[in-house]
Amino acid sequence: MVRYVLRRLLFTIPVLFGISLVVFLVVRLAPGDPAKVMAGEHASPEFIEAVRVRWGLDRPLYVQYGIWLSRALRGDLGLSIATKAPVLQEVLGRFPATLELSLVAMMFATVFGMAAGILSAVRQYSLFDYLAMVGALIGISVPVFWLGLMLMLFFGLYLDLLPISGRLDPGITLRTITGLYLLDALLTRNGKAFVNALAHLVLPGVALGTIPMALIARMTRSAMLEVIRQDFIRTERAKGLPERLVIYRHALRNALIPIVTVIGMEFGLLLGGAILTETIFAWPGLGRYTVDAVYARDYPAIQGAVLFIACVFVIVNLVTDILYAYINPRIRYR
């Protein structure tokens, strides 16, 4: 197992370098003088020159990459054109919002997706199975931003049940410790803020979680169906074991391996979906930051945010692979 983890970690290093190269090249592919691109269109000539010298933009491309990479490794991603603040600081400040939204969406997707998948498999070809699978098919076909808008329209504006933007109402105060508002509210025993933060999470969380929920439901159903047909399940039933135990103790455990993989993969993809969901619900996370940076042509911010999200994505995939190998020993010896 240790050898597998080490090998998998080693494989990650070239990928991380590749990501940094892609992110570095984004600025070079943008039209115009790179110093001007990095300093902003309205920067003074002196500032543009300072940026040119600082990042070595008058030197060969590979030297520029070297300078940029060594700075990035030390946490220096440059200054945002829009705010003049260090990009790393801004990105780190916004990450907890995205993390909290993704975790809530994933929890929603896992609980409801697995429940629907198990019920569908146990009652194959029933009305529930049929409806759930049609629902799942619609779920993977819906554009996430449109779903967000429709939820906002119905539950936010028409029924006026839930807040449609931001993380907290303006009147609510919360001392932030981790940046995950639900956790912070629990730590500071702030019940009012907890309820308010939770209410703000419902619509974006459901919008973001629907597509993974549909995929998890489909995967759970097919994995369960495969296991239920096997001989050992027939033996369990023949022994007279209650059906509930057969399904939850024996069948589900064996079906978990593909399900966990899908959940891991989906969690990574959520980070992408968060870009659109955050834009709709004015959620102050990394996704919205990225989009705003693209609008403002704030290239240092684009680079920093994309680099950070891609690294998180790689780490999530790495953890998924390791978990997968842990659950399924056969993988380790491939």
Added chain:
Amino acid sequence: MRTIEDIAETFRLLCRNRAALAGLVILGVYVFVALFPWLLAPNDPLKRDLALRYQPGFWAGKEFARFPLGTDYLGRCVLSRIIWGTRTSLLVGVIAVSISTGLGMFLGLLSGYFGGWVDIALMRVVDILFAFPSILLAITIMAALGPGLEKAMIAIGIVYTPQMARVVRSVTLVIREMEFIEAERALGASHARILLHHILPNVLAPAVVYATLSVAGAILDAAALGFLGLGAMPPAPEWGAMLSGSHKALTSGAWWAVAFPGLAIMLAVLGLNLLGDGMRDLLDPRLRM
């Protein structure tokens, strides 16, 4: 090579699968709309009339029949814009996937057939592109290229290339080891001949299945870019771009300007997913989930 009869047989089997048939019918309707928008659209999709902004549609009574699905924030006919937008969205999906299929098949065939350092180098590039969530990669490429529909096609084409390359590579790896390839080689066939005449035909079926499913994703991603204002440029009618001013429409109570373009996207993607699933079960049971 597959003959006409093979294709007809495949088509007949597809029609027997109810879900695939439904997908085929939905897709057929969309293609018809995309080909003949001027026959179907009740109004000029670009004609604006600020006096008629946010008008409701047929549900509000007979006097609103002129704009069956209402009007948007510039008083343009929502139905006509959806109809003309069909052409744009299908075209973006098909062109983007053509790019990814061409590039992906090229990379996958080379990688799988030659192996060795070619394979290692190409697959590392694929791994790196895989390390980005798809919409993030598309946005990043758009940030470099600047907004526009053609650039969105290129960006989405690049985004879908690595997966296609992997699918094609894995099939190529299997075919390469078969005896008939060895026989060809013994007869003195060139690499190009083996690749084009013997491996390519065998790769086509999974590639077509994968391409169909990718068109669904490509249409969704193109709509997302349009929604963010990075894809189609106004005033061109495009489904995603039609949704980009939605907050204003929603707070004005004009739900129709938001609901219908999204429904159009969802149905198109649903049709493609149904068809793709059916084709996968039929042509390549190994890929079945």
